[in-house]
Amino acid sequence: MAEGPSIFPNLPRVAAVKQDALPYEPVCAIFRRYLHGSKLKFTPERAMILDAVLRQKGLFEAEKLLSELDRLGHRASRATTYRTLSHLQDAGILKQVFFDNKQSYYEVIAGRQAYDYLICVATGRVIEFSSEKVRKLREEICREHGYSPLSHQFHIFGLSPEAAAEQARERPSGEESNAQKK
Amino acid sequence: MAEGPSIFPNLPRVAAVKQDALPYEPVCAIFRRYLHGSKLKFTPERAMILDAVLRQKGLFEAEKLLSELDRLGHRASRATTYRTLSHLQDAGILKQVFFDNKQSYYEVIAGRQAYDYLICVATGRVIEFSSEKVRKLREEICREHGYSPLSHQFHIFGLSPEAAAEQARERPSGEESNAQKK
């Protein structure tokens, strides 16, 4: 099960553009600093999980992390993994992303600009992009309301060129929307 | 349970800015047209649910809809409600929004611009806003990648003026992040 993420009811499968992995050391230092500051402990399990997280390229799900952890021979229970994922967010190393109501996705944000996503609803392909304009707009909107921005998520759903061509061929005047029939 | 939505691990409660409800007739016509076109039937249950949906002001959760349905004496099972919610999305009347991994939120989009959200992570208050600039930016980004935009979700997380002041008072040099301790 959970063989492939289903980012949206009708999205076949996610295939996020890969991003480079980050080196372990500097991020680990951030984590240890955070843990220390919160009177939490740096344990082997947490080190393993952080390591596995940093190996991820682009978006990933908890399930993927779990399976990779024990593929690498590292054993860390589901519970510990989820708990650590949460701490990594608090430490500002990870960002949780909500695309659908099935599961959460995660993305490493330590030392890099957070990404936004362009998702093809037909193929499930996800393009990660980073836009200065999005950040500017976010600032502007917050300012208008007197808010101080902390983070944001900008997800654009659409059709990739290939998918659009495909659909035009199949049903010249059809509807799209997010059909989720059985 | 589900007494109050928890839009984010540490968000106390959602209190979306209220939006005007839409009149039933025109939207119902859209729904019937959609149903007819898809060889689906217009049933009393679906009518009741659509009616309850249109009474919602701003964002709402399935749970809220359910409770209101039977408060109004309308009985529609959970199953039917969820199934109808799905059809309403296909009909372009409703949009599903993903803020957290707990539940889905919905918003009526028929005949209006979809909203984006500015969420205060301290108070849980949600401000709905509609920005032409966001739509323009979405077009632009899609164009760059050759995509055809269908929809988007732009969620900005931050601190409301009050919350920011509050936090500054409590911990002059503290961390924030999305703590989700127990």
Place this chain on the structure above:
DNA sequence: CTGATTGCAAACACTTTGCAGCAGA
């Protein structure tokens, strides 16, 4: 030493689904 951490299994909560009887068109 002492409080935080771990793994396990059970608990959770939202959502989906199988099924038998019902009912629009």
Place this chain on the structure above:
DNA sequence: TCTGCTGCAAAGTGTTTGCAATCAG
């Protein structure tokens, strides 16, 4: 009639939690 629809209750599933043993600092 012929499909599609409904309610119910059971199944699903990602995530969380209680607890006793263990371990980091």
